[in-house]
Amino acid sequence: MSVQEIGTSEVEHTIAAGIGDAGLCRIVNMDGTNFVEVGFATTVYPIKLLPGTFCLLQLAPATASLFLKADTEACNVGIYINDA
Numbered sequence: 001m002s003v004q005e006i007g008t009s010e011v012e013h014t015i016a017a018g019i020g021d022a023g024l025c026r027i028v029n030m031d032g033t034n035f036v037e038v039g040f041a042t043t044v045y046p047i048k049l050l051p052g053t054f055c056l057l058q059l060a061p062a063t064a065s066l067f068l069k070a071d072t073e074a075c076n077v078g079i080y081i082n083d084a
Contacts, residue, residue: 001026001080006036006068010043013066015059015081023082027066028054031075039067049077 004013029036029049037045038055040063047055059081068077 001028001078003030003076003078004068005074006070006077007074008070008072010067010069012042013068013079015064015066023059025057025059025066026054026078026080027057027068028078029075030078031070034071034073034075036071036075036077037069040065042067045069054078 004011027038027047027049029051032051034051036049038047038049039045045067047057049055066079
């Protein structure tokens with residue numbers, strides 16, 4: 001799992017080239033106060049992770065990036081993606 005600091009401006013998380021077709025993705029909001037929004041296109045965030053929560057997603061093979069944005073201050077977010 002990689003831990004990335006997500007700020008209040010959009011951050012693009014690129015899926016590693018060596019991973020092949022992405023499979024399951026677990027995203028963990030490690031912050032105790034702020035929520036984090038997650039999406040698959042810039043400025044479109046259909047997923048909202050409340051403080052201390054996570055989501056598990058099955059990514060489409062062509063997914064190249066995730067876009068994340070924190071609510072009111074930067075949050076650490078754990079992202080784990082495995083091969084399909």
